Amino acid sequence: MAERRPNQIVIAHSSLAEYEFDGDDGDRYYLPARGLADAPSFAKNGRTPIIIVPEHSGIRDLAHFYEKTLNEDKPFELIETCDANYLMDRDIALSDEILSGLRKRNNAERIELYPYGVTNEFLSWAQPLIQEGAVLVGDKKQYINKRWWGHKGGLHRWVESLDVPSFIEGTGMIVAEGFVARNKEEIIKACELLDTYKVMLKPYILSGGFDMKACSGIEDIKNYKIPVMPGGREYEEMPIAVEKLLKIDKDQYGELVYSIQFTGNKLIGRLTRQLVHGVTHWVGNQIPAETSEKFEREALEMVSGFLIQGKPQGPGGIDIISVKGRPVIMEINGGRPTGAHNPKMFREAFAPRATATIFEKEDKADLLNIDVNEAWYKLNVKTYKNSPLAFNQETQQGVYPLVWVKGLWSMLIAFGNSISDSRAKLEEAKATLYSK
Numbered sequence: 001m002a003e004r005r006p007n008q009i010v011i012a013h014s015s016l017a018e019y020e021f022d023g024d025d026g027d028r029y030y031l032p033a034r035g036l037a038d039a040p041s042f043a044k045n046g047r048t049p050i051i052i053v054p055e056h057s058g059i060r061d062l063a064h065f066y067e068k069t070l071n072e073d074k075p076f077e078l079i080e081t082c083d084a085n086y087l088m089d090r091d092i093a094l095s096d097e098i099l100s101g102l103r104k105r106n107n108a109e110r111i112e113l114y115p116y117g118v119t120n121e122f123l124s125w126a127q128p129l130i131q132e133g134a135v136l137v138g139d140k141k142q143y144i145n146k147r148w149w150g151h152k153g154g155l156h157r158w159v160e161s162l163d164v165p166s167f168i169e170g171t172g173m174i175v176a177e178g179f180v181a182r183n184k185e186e187i188i189k190a191c192e193l194l195d196t197y198k199v200m201l202k203p204y205i206l207s208g209g210f211d212m213k214a215c216s217g218i219e220d221i222k223n224y225k226i227p228v229m230p231g232g233r234e235y236e237e238m239p240i241a242v243e244k245l246l247k248i249d250k251d252q253y254g255e256l257v258y259s260i261q262f263t264g265n266k267l268i269g270r271l272t273r274q275l276v277h278g279v280t281h282w283v284g285n286q287i288p289a290e291t292s293e294k295f296e297r298e299a300l301e302m303v304s305g306f307l308i309q310g311k312p313q314g315p316g317g318i319d320i321i322s323v324k325g326r327p328v329i330m331e332i333n334g335g336r337p338t339g340a341h342n343p344k345m346f347r348e349a350f351a352p353r354a355t356a357t358i359f360e361k362e363d364k365a366d367l368l369n370i371d372v373n374e375a376w377y378k379l380n381v382k383t384y385k386n387s388p389l390a391f392n393q394e395t396q397q398g399v400y401p402l403v404w405v406k407g408l409w410s411m412l413i414a415f416g417n418s419i420s421d422s423r424a425k426l427e428e429a430k431a432t433l434y435s436k
Helices: 027-036 040-046 057-069 088-093 096-108 120-131 183-193 218-224 291-311 341-350 372-381 419-433
Strands: 007-012 048-056 075-080 111-115 177-182 200-203 242-243 257-263 266-277 281-287 315-323 326-334 356-362 398-405 411-415
Touching: 007 027, 007 040, 007 088, 007 096, 007 183, 007 281, 027 048, 027 057, 027 398, 027 411, 040 291, 040 341, 048 088, 048 266, 048 419, 057 075, 057 372, 057 398, 075 088, 075 096, 088 096, 096 111, 096 120, 111 120, 183 200, 183 218, 183 242, 200 411, 257 291, 257 341, 266 291, 266 341, 281 341, 281 419, 291 315, 291 326, 341 356, 341 398, 341 411, 356 419, 372 419, 398 419, 411 419
Parallel strands: 007 048, 007 111, 048 075
Antiparallel strands: 177 242, 200 242, 257 266, 257 315, 266 281, 281 356, 315 326, 356 411, 398 411
8 A cells, every 4th residue: 555645745946056047047936936836736635735935025925815816725834935045945954943843843744845856955954854754755856977867868878988878778768869968079079970960959957948059050069158067066068968950840839849747657637738939948838739649649658668767756747849740759857847737736626627728937027017916806807708817716717827926927827618719818818917
C-alpha cells in the first residue's frame, strides 16, 4: 500500500540562481506568485497549503483575492519573507521565525515540501526538515551531471566525449540530431559533425526560450553570445546543445509545438498545444491540443518511456514538436514545475467539465496598470454573449486571472465550449484588462 501523503503542503517557489542575470528580474516575484496560484487547487482537493512568498503587496493582494473568489471556506496560510535577497530561499534560511514554525508543524504532523527547484539554496533550510520526516516533492538540480535527464545536456552526446552515449539513447524518444558543446570552438565542431551551420543553439539549463538562437550560417554562430553558468560552476561558459534545425509543421496559428507535464511518474492532464511568439518564446497553452489520436499516442508513448528510464520524483515537462506529422522531443524541463502546471491543476480542480481551455501569460509590466481586484471587477462588468466574461464556477465558463501581480506579471485562463470560443473570450479579456 502506498504511503499516505501529508495533508499540509508547504509551497516555496523561490527563483533559481541561473535566472538571476537572464534579463527577467521579475521572476523573483512572479515565480513565488505562480506557486501561490497552486494553493486554491490544493485546498479544493482537501490539502492544507502553507505558502511562502516574498513580502510584496501585489502577491498579498493575490492571496486575498483567491480566498475571496475561490476558497472562502478553505483558507490557506501565507508566510512572507523579508525580501532582502533575489533568491527567496536565502531569506527563508536566515529567518529563525519561519524555520521554527515549519519545524513545529513538521513535528506535530509531517509536512510536504514543494519547491520550485531542489537547489543547494533550498536544501540549506529544508534539509533538516527532510531529515526529521518532511516529504520532498522534487528532483535535485544537477548542474554538474552533464548527462542528467532534466536538462539539455542529457539529450545528445558531448563533443568532448563522443564515445559516451546520451541519456536519451535507449529510451525510445526521438530528438533532433545534435551534440552538446562547451565553447564556441566546440559549437563549430558540432556543426561540422552535423554537416550544416543551420542549427538551433540551446543553453543547457535555461528555460522559457531565453538565449536560444536559430542560426542560418557560420556568421550567426560566430556572433552568438554564450551565457555564463551561474555561481562559478564547472564551466564559465554555459554548455550549449547544438541541434540540426528542423522544419516544424505549421498551421494558421504558427508552429505546432506541444507539451506534457508530469509530477513523479504521473502525467498531469493531456497533451497541450503550446502558444509561442517568435521562434522560441513561450506565452501559453491550449487544451485540447487538437492533434491526431496517432500523434498524441506516439508522443505519450515516448513520454512513458522517459518516465520509466528517468524515474523523476517531482514536477517537470516535456516539449514536443511536430515534424512531418511525427512527434519529436524538443526539450525536457526537469527538476521544476512548468508554466503549465498550475493552470492544468486549476482546470482539474475548478473546471473539469470545461470543453476547451486556453491560458496565456503577459510579462510586459507597462500593460498591467491595475490590481487583481480591479481586473476581476472589469471581467464581471464586461459581457460576452449576454453573460459576464468573468469565470463562473457553476457553469465552468469564462476568464479568471490565475496570476495577476500589478506592474509585473499575469496569466489569464479562459474556459469555453470550443477552442475558438475560449480564444475569443481570452482576446476579449486582454482587450479589457491590458493598457495600450
